[in-house]
Amino acid sequence: MVRAPCCDKSNVKKGPWSPDEDNTLINYIHKHGTGGNWITLPRLKRCGKSCRLRWLNYLRPDVKHGGFSEEEDNIICSLYSILGSRWSIIAAQLPGRTDNDIKNHWNTKLKKKLFTAKIEGGNNEITTTISAAPFCKAVGSNGSSSTTSSSYMTDLKTYQQKYYEYPALVLDQTNQFSMPYLPFENNYGAAWCSNGVGNERQGMMDHFVDFEVDPQHVLSGSSFQEENINGVGDDPWFGIVSATHYNIFD
DNA sequence: AACTCCGGCAACCGCCAACTC
DNA sequence: TGAGTTGGCGGTTGCCGGAGT
Structure with a gap:
């Protein structure tokens, strides 16, 4: 058979x-x-x-070739900062774009663009790492906190394995830190940041909780200024607090 | 004009999970 | 239940055309 x-x-x-x-x-x-x-x-x-x-x-008739807009670039970079090279997921957020196209665009243009921006930025933050935290699994579907300590730890393990190079967040045109823009419908996707005091994981968790339960910290389609968040330091950490409806990390 | 170099991009490769028989 | 097939994905290759010398 x-x-x-x-x-x-x-x-x-x-x-x-x-x-x-x-x-x-x-x-x-x-x-x-x-x-x-x-x-x-x-x-x-x-x-x-x-x-x-x-x-x-x-x-495919609906496929777009080349001519990436500034907004698309920003979305790609933001999502890359969160997801890494999960091109198919990133492509799903950009109608008409294919994973291959986005991958090529990233490798040939955006990577260099961000690297250049990073050099021009010329500060110690260059060496900072960012991380993508799949905390979405630990957040209730309505965005409320329903995290348990065990799921926290499960996600923390994943989280600790996922480090990405810094540059994607230098995108902010105002030259300030900005949180990744997450173009999810209904804004169930939201960003989170902590100052990561002493690189303590528990410290980041505290910030995560603070952020999660505070509705004013939920993104609504715009970038997020560092000063809007509890932790302001020279060692910022970024992640996602919720993207529950989309299971983007599954 | 001829050659080299380099960037952009289409396509291939290999891996793996899901599926089928 | 397990071996084989298929589809999907990310990484990589190699061709092509334009820029530079």
Whole structure:
């Protein structure tokens, strides 16, 4: 009871797609859809995976190419600061953009842009790390605090494993620290910051709780100034307090 | 004009989780 | 239940065109 392999690797065409191949693929999908099965797609001498990639990244009618706006750049950088290189999740927040496109854009432009901004900033904060804290799992679906100490610790372990390079937060055009902008509907996504006194994890947790239960700290689609938050120090930490409805860390 | 270098991007590769038989 | 298949993802490669020399 064994299925046929997805393609005969020795007889599979690679490299750039020709207009003919594109047309064949487009016509087929318009006629039949993908049916969730890329392997049975048109009899191009292409691997099913290659067909899927070509359609999703290039041929799909709603896909946008290039021309990233400032706002899109900001969203990408903010989400990168939180999620790291989880391009598919980041792409899900940007209609018409593909993970591949965003990844390329980050690697070729944004990374350098932020690095340059960091150098120009020229302060000790350069060496600071930020972290992405999947605390969302520990927050009630209505945004209220329902965290238990055990789930706290589970998430803390994940949290401690997820450190990212600093630069993504230098984005703020006013040259101040700003919290990542989280473009989630209904703003269930919210950012959190602490001064991370002495790099104490417990210290950060305290700030997290303070922040979480205080509605005025919940983002409403704008960036968040450092002075709005309890902890103001030279060793800031950033994270998410809630993004519960989206399960973005699952 | 010829050559080299470099940036941008499409496509491939390999891994892994989910699914199927 | 386990082996094999498939789809999805992130990392990487390699081609192409433009800029610089």
